[in-house]
Amino acid sequence: MQQQWMCLALLALMIVTVTQADGDKTEKQGKKERKSDCGEWQWSVCVANEGDCGLGTREGTRTGTDCKQTIKTQRCKIPCNWKKQFGGECKYDFEAWGECDSITGMKTRTGMLKRALMDASCLNTVNITKPCSKPKTKIQGTRIPP
Numbered sequence: 001m002q003q004q005w006m007c008l009a010l011l012a013l014m015i016v017t018v019t020q021a022d023g024d025k026t027e028k029q030g031k032k033e034r035k036s037d038c039g040e041w042q043w044s045v046c047v048a049n050e051g052d053c054g055l056g057t058r059e060g061t062r063t064g065t066d067c068k069q070t071i072k073t074q075r076c077k078i079p080c081n082w083k084k085q086f087g088g089e090c091k092y093d094f095e096a097w098g099e100c101d102s103i104t105g106m107k108t109r110t111g112m113l114k115r116a117l118m119d120a121s122c123l124n125t126v127n128i129t130k131p132c133s134k135p136k137t138k139i140q141g142t143r144i145p146p
Helices: 002-035
Strands: 054-061 071-076 090-094 107-115 125-131
Touching: none
Parallel strands: none
Antiparallel strands: 054 071, 090 107, 107 125
8 A cells, every 4th residue: 555655656757847847848938929029130341450451349229118139239340341331341344444534534444243241231243433644744854974
């Protein structure tokens, strides 16, 4: 009789343990569902620590009522050889300069987007102009013999 009670008590303990484990899983699944309440991270442009290129930081923000973290900072780098005129996070391949426009005195070339840093908003094509260079003239002088 005592052996039956012992088996029954052991069986009851196992049932309670399994039920408790299932309850923990339900709580963990609930936590995962809360994470989905958080919005996607939106990143600002990279701001260089010194000057207009090199190492810097960007700030990320997201929305959500149950999010533990809504703002964070991330390290980033702006390449120093990229044209800053189009944003330091966008790299373009430029074609050759066009002919000089005699009316405006400017020449133009087009650049196609080659690469963009993370979350950068870049134009697919850009145009750049610059003044036409004046033809260089050599001044011919007479050489005076020594």
